Amino acid sequence: MPDSTEATALDITNETCPMTFVRTRLALDALAKGHLLHVTLKGEEPLRNVTRSTQALGHTVLATENGPDNRHTLTIRKN
Template identity: 75%
Template sequence: MKEPDAPPLLLDITSETCPMTFVRTRLALDGMPAGGLLRVTLRGEEPLKNVTRSAQSLGHTILATEEAAGDGRHILTIRKKEEG
């Protein structure tokens, strides 16, 4: 029987600028188990594009992109790639 999914790890990088936005995201992903969920809150179009592109290039899956409160913040839900 499969274990229930753990709750997503939350990461707020709204005060960070590129390239630190993805550095912080990657550090969080590196510390997570394969298949884990990470919800990243970020601010601005450039971090949104860069974090999305960088996570996908490493094999992770973007499950959702949500606009948060209409103030330029977005929430990305990322599933860490499976090992192997």
């Protein structure tokens, strides 16, 4: 399994649903199994939708960090 420090960042704060998940899925598809994706998004709806959809695809949301201005960062491990 890759070192957990190997991670890709994706900023989708300017996107709206459903594009938030589309961009996240495309980024996950480009990663090797075990790699991490840090997704920064804005708003409660994208947070719920991206988290739920990512988990439904079998990936693991390792952490959710809440930041200023209703921004959130999800750390996702590709399974």
